[in-house]
Amino acid sequence: MSTPDRVVLFSALLLAALPVLSAESPQLGTPITPAEMAAWDLSIQPDGRGLPAGSGTAATGKAIFAEKCVVCHNEEGKGQPFDRLVGGQGTLASTTPVKTIGSFWPYASTVFDYIRRAMPLVAPQSLTNDEVYSLTAYLLSLNGVTKERDVMNAKTLAKVKMPNNGGFIVKYPETSR
Secondary structure, three states: OOHHHHHHHHHHHHHHHHHHHOOOOOOOOOOOOHHHHHHHOOOOOOOOOOOOOOEEEHHHHHHHHHHHOHHHHOHHHOOOOOOOOOOOOOOOOOOOOOOOOOOOOOEHHHHHHHHHHHOOOOOOOOOOHHHHHHHHHHHHHHOOOOOOOOEEEHHHHHHOEOOOOOOOOOOOOOOOO
16 A cells, blocks of 8 residues: 555544544543552552562462463473473573573562462452462472472561562663753
8 A cells, every 4th residue: 555545544544533532521530439549559569568468388379370370381380381480590691591580580579469460361360369479489489589388478578589689770760950
């Protein structure tokens, strides 16, 4: 399709959309309730601020992983068809880095945050806080970051030091003076 034809087609589409674009307002700006806001306020900070109540262990996480995660991440998080979650320590500076929870992720709280928001793939945000703590405990223990018997909760997870904690450089944009 030539450029003039594209311009004519785009103009026709724009003209066809004008009645829709000029329709009555969809009531944007209606205040939401505190309960509605709380459902979306899921942010967990690197230092653990925002971690919810609950707890879990690697043993419980192993059973949950077998039921809800193994189909995408394989046995013990070895990967396939989706991301590998375990191993890779010492590979980041190589020509073939293996980016996993244990080799790449800088904060344990990020593991919790990601699992809670996005997993399992077919039903994101369907896990309880205890299930997320358990899965986090399991994955951290598989990566040798924590011990298998360690209990993960808001206090203990915030204290976990990840192997790549110092591997990122935070660069703030310069402000105009």
